[in-house]
Amino acid sequence: MTDTSFISAWIATLIGWAGIALFAFLSLITAPLPIRAEVLVLEEKAQNLTIENPWARATPTGARVAAAYFTITSPINDVLLSVTTSAAGRSELHQTTLDTNGSMQMRELAAGIDIPANTAITLAPGGTHVMLMALENPLKEGYEIPLTLNLKHAGKRTVRVNIKPVTYVPGLEK
Ligand SMILES: [Cu+2]
Numbered sequence: 001m002t003d004t005s006f007i008s009a010w011i012a013t014l015i016g017w018a019g020i021a022l023f024a025f026l027s028l029i030t031a032p033l034p035i036r037a038e039v040l041v042l043e044e045k046a047q048n049l050t051i052e053n054p055w056a057r058a059t060p061t062g063a064r065v066a067a068a069y070f071t072i073t074s075p076i077n078d079v080l081l082s083v084t085t086s087a088a089g090r091s092e093l094h095q096t097t098l099d100t101n102g103s104m105q106m107r108e109l110a111a112g113i114d115i116p117a118n119t120a121i122t123l124a125p126g127g128t129h130v131m132l133m134a135l136e137n138p139l140k141e142g143y144e145i146p147l148t149l150n151l152k153h154a155g156k157r158t159v160r161v162n163i164k165p166v167t168y169v170p171g172l173e174k
Contacts, residue, residue: 042076042153043153043154043155045075045076045153046074046075046076046078046151046153046154046155047154048074048075049072049073049074049075049078049115049151049154049157050072050073051070051071051072051149051157051159052070052071052072052073053069053070053071053162054068054069054070054147054159054160054161054162055068055069055070055161055162055163055164055168055170056068056069056132056139056145056161056162056163056164057139057163057164057165057166057168058138058139058140058141058163058164058165058166059135059138059139059166060138060166061138062138063135063138064133064134064135065131065132065133065135066088066132066135066139067094067125067129067130067131067132068083068085068123068129068130068132068145068147068161069122069123069124069125069129069130069170070122070123070159070161071120071121071122071123072115072120072121072122072123072149073115073118073119073120073121074115074117074118074151074153074154075117075118076117076153077114077115077116077117078115078151078152078153078154079111079112079113079114079115079151079152079153080093080112080113080115080149080150080151081112081150081151081152082112082150083130083147083148083149083150084147084148084150085132085145085146085147085148085161086136086145086146087132087135087136087137087139087145087146088132088133088134088135088136089133089134089135089136090132090133090134091130091131091132091133091147092108092109092130092131092133093108093109093112093113093128093129093130093131094106094107094108094109094128094129094130094131095107095108095109095127095128096126096127096128096129106131108131109128112152113128115151124170125169125170130147139163140163141163141164141165141166142163143163144160144161144162144163145160145161145163146158146159146160146161147159147160147161
């Protein structure tokens with residue numbers, strides 16, 4: 001093999017590799033585009049979700065836990081993945097259920113809460129709720145606390161939770 005044929009073989013190899021790299025790069029930037037566009041449309045639609053009537057009961061002095069509720073409606077299928085608030089050390093999504101002995105149990109909804117399209121999902125006492133644990137301060141009637149909802153498609157939404165009287169029952173407004 002002469003020097004020149006060695007060099008031209010080497011250049012051919014380089015061009016070959018460059019071609020593969022260019023092809024890989026092009027398929028990387030072009031192929032996912034339709035998928036990405038679909039996600040963008042989905043996320044844009046998801047922005048029209050509404051969160052109504054966020055509320056929580058006031059807590060008695062010394063209580064370190066509370067529950068928060070609201071009604072959420074989304075134009076697309078979405079998932080409420082988690083919630084956070086500066087008012088509590090920890091916040092979880094919970095489901096209240098009756099066990100076989102008829103006693104109330106709570107379990108964490110680690111996978112979140114499904115929000116089917118165009119269906120109002122209401123978190124309420126005795127059902128699904130936001131569990132606020134390690135409260136920084138008691139929740140005082142007439143005050144508000146911020147609550148940030150983290151949704152799969154709509155992203156993060158912060159609402160202000162109204163603190164209702166400790167005896168408040170939804171639907172029995174006084
Ligand atoms: Cu709970």
